[in-house]
Amino acid sequence: xxxxxxxxxxxxxxxxxxxxxxxxxxxxxxxxxxxxxxxxxxxxxxxxxxxxxxxxxxxxxxxxxxxxxxxxxxxxxxxxxxxxxxxxxxxxxxxxxxxxxxxxxxxxxxxxxxxxxxxxxxxxxxxxxxxxxxxxxxxxxxxxxxxxxxxxxxxxxxxxxxxxxxxxxxxxxxxxxxxxxxxxxxxxxxxxxxxxxxxxxxxxxxxxxxxxxxxxxxxxxxxxxxxxxxxxxxxxxxxxxxxxxxxxxxxxxxxxxxxxxxxxxxxxxxxxxxxxxxxxxxxxxxxxxxxxxxxxxxxxxxxxxxxxxxxxxxxxxxxxxxxxxxxxxxxxxxxxxxxxxxxxxxxxxxxxxxxxxxxxxxxxxxxxxxxxxxxxxxxxxxxxxxxxxxxxxxxxxxxxxxxxxxxxxxxxxxxxxxxxxxxxxxxxxxxxxxxxxxxxxxxxxxxxxxxxxxxxxxxxxxxxxxxxxxxxxxxxxxxxxxxxxxxx
Numbered sequence: 181x182x183x184x185x186x187x188x189x190x191x192x193x194x195x196x197x198x199x200x201x202x203x204x205x206x207x208x209x210x211x212x213x214x215x216x217x218x219x220x221x222x223x224x225x226x227x228x229x230x231x232x233x234x235x236x237x238x239x240x241x242x243x244x245x246x247x248x249x250x251x252x253x254x255x256x257x258x259x260x261x262x263x264x265x266x267x268x269x270x271x272x273x274x275x276x277x278x279x280x281x282x283x284x285x286x287x288x289x290x291x292x293x294x295x296x297x298x299x300x301x302x303x304x305x306x307x308x309x310x311x312x313x314x315x316x317x318x319x320x321x322x323x324x325x326x327x328x329x330x331x332x333x334x335x336x337x338x339x340x341x342x343x344x345x346x347x348x349x350x351x352x353x354x355x356x357x358x359x360x361x362x363x364x365x366x367x368x369x370x371x372x373x374x375x376x377x378x379x380x381x382x383x384x385x386x387x388x389x390x391x392x393x394x395x396x397x398x399x400x401x402x403x404x405x406x407x408x409x410x411x412x413x414x415x416x417x418x419x420x421x422x423x424x425x426x427x428x429x430x431x432x433x434x435x436x437x438x439x440x441x442x443x444x445x446x447x448x449x450x451x452x453x454x455x456x457x458x459x460x461x462x463x464x465x466x467x468x469x470x471x472x473x474x475x476x477x478x479x480x481x482x483x484x485x486x487x488x489x490x491x492x493x494x495x496x497x498x499x500x501x502x503x504x505x506x507x508x509x510x511x512x513x514x515x516x517x518x519x520x521x522x523x524x525x526x527x528x529x530x531x532x533x534x535x536x537x538x539x540x541x542x543x544x545x546x547x548x549x550x551x552x553x554x555x556x557x558x559x560x561x562x563x564x565x566x567x568x569x570x571x572x573x574x575x576x577x578x579x580x581x582x583x584x585x586x587x588x589x590x591x592x593x594x595x596x597x598x599x600x601x602x603x604x605x606x607x608x609x610x611x612x613x614x615x616x617x618x619x620x621x622x623x624x625x626x627x628x629x630x631x632x633x634x635x636x637x638x639x640x641x642x643x644x645x646x647x648x649x650x651x652x653x654x655x656x657x658x659x660x661x662x663x664x665x666x667x668x
Contacts, residue, residue, distance in 0.1 A: 206287035207277025207660050211454035211514040211667060214277065217590045220657045221246040222309060225620065226268040227258075227642065228651040230296060231603025232614050236647045237261045238268040240292065240303060242310055243620065243640055243655075245596070253638045255645070257311045261301055266294035267603060270654050272335030272343070274302075274365065277665040279339055287660060289315060291343055291367075293332035295602070296407065298323060300332055300345070302367050309658050316367050324351050326369045329361050331403045334385045338430075339668050341365040344373055346397060348383040353404030355419070358383035360397075360432070374427065378434035382421030388429050389452045390668045392459050392476060395427040398450040409608045412500075415467065420446050424463060424474060426482050436482055440465065443486055444472050449509050453516045453537070456667040460537050462487065462510065464521055469505035471521060473537060488532060488540050490523060493560045495552065496567070503551065503560075508601055509585050513592040514662050518543070518627070522583035524601060525609065526550050527570060529583050529623065531632055543630025547572055548621055549599060550582040551609070580613035581606070587655040588625075588662050595623040595632070600651035617642040617649025 208214040223243040229236040242257040261268065272291045279285035288306040293299075298320030305312040323329055329347035336344050343363040350357025358380065360373035374380075382399035389395070399421020400406060405414040414420060422445050426436040440447060445467040452461035459476035471488035490505035505523030512519050512534070519532045519540060527550015532540035551558045553572040560568045581599030588595050600606050600618045607614045620640035624633045643649045656664060 205280045205282040205285050206273075206275045207280045207665055209280055211516070214590050214660070214662075214665065215514045215592065217659060219591070220589055220594075220659070221249070222658055223587070223596065224271070224290060224305070224312070224656045224658070225598065226271060226292065226653045227645070228268055228600065228603055228653060229647070230265050230267040231607065232649075232651065234648045235264055237264050238266050238294075239650075240268070240290070240312065241652070242312065245622070245638075247637070253640055255640065258646070259303065259312055259314065261292075261294075261314070262317070263297065263299065265297055266299055267296035268292055268301075268653070269295040269602070270334055271656055272664055273337050273656075273660065274343060275341070276337045276660055278337060278668050279341070282339075282341075285341065287658075289367075290656060291335045291345075293335060293345060295331055295333060295348075298330045298332060298351070300363075300367070305658055318363070318367055318369065320351075322369050323347075323361060327359070327361055327372050328357055329359055329372070330357070332361060333383065336386070336388070336664070336666060339390075342370065343367070344386075346383045346386050348400060349403040353402060353407065355382045355402035360386075374432040374434065378427070378432060380425035380434070381423050381437070384421070384448055385450045387450050387452050387461065388666060389456060389459070389461075390429055391456050393429045394482075395429045396450060396452075396461070396474065396482070397425045397427070398447040398463050399423050400446060400448060406602070407604055409604045415445065420467070422447065424450070424482075424484070438474070438482060438484055440472060440484060443468055443470050444484075447472065448507075451510070451512050451663070454512060454514050454662065454667065455516055458516070462512070462519065464507040464510045466506050466508055467504060469507050469523065471507065471510065471519070471540070487538070490526070493526065493552065494562075496559050496561060497557045498551065503558075511586055511588055511663050513588060513627075514590065515592065518592065518625075518630075520586055520588065520595060522586060522597070523550070524582040524584050527553055527572070527582045529586070529595070529597065529632060531625070531630055533630060544626065544632040546623060546632040546634060548583050548597060548623075548634065549580070580616060581610045581618055585654050587657070590657075590659075590661070592627050593625050594635075595625055596655055597621045597623065598652040598655065600653050603651060606651060614651065615649065617645065618652045619643075620652055620655075
C-alpha cells in the first residue's frame with residue numbers, strides 16, 4: 181500500500197442528490213410508479229465456475245421468465261467473461277431511478293464486479309437484451325494503482341452519472357485497505373469516494389438516502405479470511421465485522437460508527453425503505469440471524485435495534501450443536517409493505533409485514549432446501565428431544581443448497597431465488613451443490629393477505645449447463661428492480 185498513489189475525489193466532483201425536472205431518463209419517478217412497470221420477461225444471473233474445480237470462465241446467464249414464451253424457465257443465452265477465476269458476484273447498473281429526469285442517461289450497462297480477481301466487467305444489455313455483450317473490462321491493476329482497492333462487491337449508480345463500488349480489502353486481502361471506488365460514466369477509475377482516513381472497518385454493502393444526506397455501509401470480513409471458507413475462530417480473531425458505518429452524503433465523511441454488538445455479527449445486505457423521505461432501514465446480520473432496524477434519532481444521529489430474530493436450532497450430525505439460520509439476503513417490496521429474507525442454512529424463506537417498521541409481523545414462510553430437509557443426515561431437535569426435519573416444498577426435483585439470493589418482481593407478486601452464496605462457502609456447507617450445480621426457483625406471493633407458495637412450473641436447472649454444473653448467484657431485470665434502484 182505504501183507505493184500506491186491513492187486518488188480521492190473532492191466534494192465538488194460528485195453529486196448524489198441531483199434529479200431534474202425532465203420527464204425522461206431511466207427508471208421511474210417514484211417507487212410506487214415502478215410497481216406499475218412492465219412485467220419482467222428476462223433475468224440476468226451471474227453464474228460461477230470459480231472455486232468449483234472446473235477451469236472455465238464465469239458467465240452471465242439470460243433466463244427467460246415470460247410464462248407465455250416457449251423457452252420459459254430456461255437459460256437462453258450465456259456470456260462468458262474472458263478470464264478464469266473471477267468469481268462474479270453482485271451487479272449494478274450504470275444508470276437507475278436515481279437518474280430519472282436526466283434525458284441523457286440510459287440504463288444500458290450492467291456493471292459486474294469480480295469479487296476474487298478484482299476485475300469489473302461492463303456488459304451492454306441494450307443492443308440485444310436477450311444476448312448481452314461485453315463492453316469494457318476495468319482491470320484490477322488500474323484500480324489498485326489509483327486507489328489501493330481490491331475485492332469489489334456492491335455497485336450503485338449515482339444521480340451524477342458516476343458509479344460507486346464498495347471494495348472489501350487491499351490486494352493482499354487485508355480489511356484495513358477497504359473503501360469505496362468511484363468510476364465515471366465511461367467506467368474510468370476516478371479515485372476513492374470517501375475522504376482520506378474515513379474508510380470503514382470492514383466493507384460489504386451500502387445504500388444511500390440523499391434526502392437525509394446519509395449513506396450507510398455494512399460489514400462482511402477480511403478477504404484473507406472469508407475467501408478460505410468460514411472459520412468461527414476468525415470471528416473471535418476480529419476478522420469479521422459487526423458495525424454499520426454512517427457517512428455524510430455525498431461528501432464521504434465518516435460521521436458515526438454503530439457497533440451492533442454480539443446480536444449483530446456479520447451484517448451483510450443493507451436497505452433503506454424505498455420511500456426516499458423515510459429515515460429507516462434494515463440490515464441482515466448473518467451469523468446471529470437477526471434483522472436489525474436502523475433509524476435516525478431526534479438529535480440527527482443514528483441508532484439501531486433488533487427487529488426480527490431467528491433462533492438457532494439444536495441439531496445432530498452437524499459441525500456444531502446449534503445451527504444459525506444464516507440470513508444472507510433480504511429485500512423490501514417497492515411499496516415498503518413487505519420484507520423478505522432467507523435462512524441459507526435452515527432452508528426457509530420468510531415474508532414479514534413491515535407497515536409498522538418497528539414491529540414486523542411474519543406473514544408467509546416456505547421451505548425450499550437447507551441442511552435439515554427430509555433425507556438429510558442432519559436433524560433438528562426440539563426442547564423435548566423430538567427430532568425434526570423440514571419438507572422441501574420443491575417444484576420438480578431434489579436439489580442441494582438453501583435459499584440464498586432473492587429478487588422480487590416490480591409488482592411484488594413473484595419472488596425469484598437462487599441458492600449459491602460464494603464458492604468457498606458453498607463447498608464447505610453444500611459440497612454436493614458444487615458438484616451437481618445450483619438452481620433457481622420462483623415463489624408466488626400473496627400481496628394482499630401475505631403468504632408464499634412455490635410455482636411448480638418454474639425451475640431453472642444449472643446442473644446441465646454446456647460447460648458443466650455451475651453456481652447461480654445474483655439476479656437483475658433489464659428494467660431495474662428493488663435492490664438496485666435508489667430514489668432521490
